[in-house]
Amino acid sequence: MSGPLLEIRGLHAAYGKIEALKGVDIDISPGEIVALIGANGAGKSTLMMTIFGKPRARAGQILFDGRDITDLATHEIARLRIAQSPEGRRIFPRMSVAENLQMGADATDTSEADRISALERVFALFPRLKERLSQRGGTLSGGEQQMLAIGRALMSRPRLLMLDEPSLGLAPLIARQIFDAIRTLNRQDGLTVLIVEQNANHALRLAHRGYVMVNGLITLNGTGNELLQRPEVRSAYLEGGRRA
Template identity: 50%
Template sequence: MNEPLLSVRGLAVNYGHVEAVRGIDLDLHAGEITTLVGANGAGKSTTLMALSGLVKKAAGRVSFDGRDISAMAPHRIVAGGLVQVAEGRATLTTLSVRENLELGAYTRRDGAAARARDIDHVYSLFPRLAERAAQLAGSLSGGEQQMLAIGRALMARPRLLLLDEPSMGLAPIIVQDIFRTLQRINAEGLTIFLVEQNVKQALKLAQHAYVIENGRIVLQGSGGELLGDPRVQAAYLGH
């Protein structure tokens, strides 16, 4: 197999005296969807924030496309092609949909025409955003705000998209729409790392998957393998 696009070795994160992430290893390969699943408080979101440079690492090395980004500032990580959609969406509620999307391109220096083409592409992925382009983000439904958060991240032209709980608090029909769109953008070539509470959906979507418990990786395999694993079924799927 080719070298991983993102390689993590010995990643540890502490909050005070609490070990939130305890020396984990991960490999994400270009063109794949990889998912990280586990119970609330297992260390999923902390892992993503550590990769994005948003929380301090106690130990470990993170390499992106062969480059050590362990100590890199978050805005430089984004400019390098690793972009995160935060849990809770974090749209800028007093700006319009289009202004939120334009802000997503703040690290780019390729001109207004290229950014306009990418906004049109986001609108093709999420037609509701096109219908609400002039509307304030704060007036959108939860599902529409999630679409906007993903669209804004895509405006940075990521090579790797990190998604933190994109289905949280959304109606099942909206979740299906969002997961179909993730499949589409992955088919277009974007590598995705998905943290998700909906374990069944995440494992169906992912080519590779990791299970984290108490800050440690305890299982890994293909999405299909873990979906059929009795331990995963007992712990997360109610079987």
């Protein structure tokens, strides 16, 4: 396809009377990693959730591969092979690693061969999950739970993977492993990725392009390197160890 894989135009969303998104415009081309950065409460997670149907958009349009998905139900959006690894991981703590991964595969209509292929890919990225297949998700370490959350999303063989704060609360070494896995998925598999990440420095170095969100609006965009050099980005999100 020649156009964007994901195209968002004039998107508004709210929680009751509180407007969280105020006319957001974003494009993501096939095979891109796009980072979305901003302070806590800027609306980044709301944007991801609105793409997935909860909350509903109050105005604007979301197009995926040229199709309007603005009013689709969440399960219908998942079947289009859009997958999300949400903030806080949200794995099923009483279910085993294997059962958590199976839940990801059940989100789409995939063949048994596709499920086996997806599982092999997950194990290649995160060998630790294979070692803990029978272990309950809630007994895993924080890093292992993040691997499981991403692995569960990958089991649907997504065309677009959305990651919300994948390094949150992780030790630097484990966070680096997560970022390396994202880079591998993009370079080797051509996977398109939208990432919301508290560590703006890591996110922009990983991403082809980035957007800065402030109070529900996109205020800046450019390549990852361009945004890293912008004085306002450096002062707000990079200098002094500050993270967003």
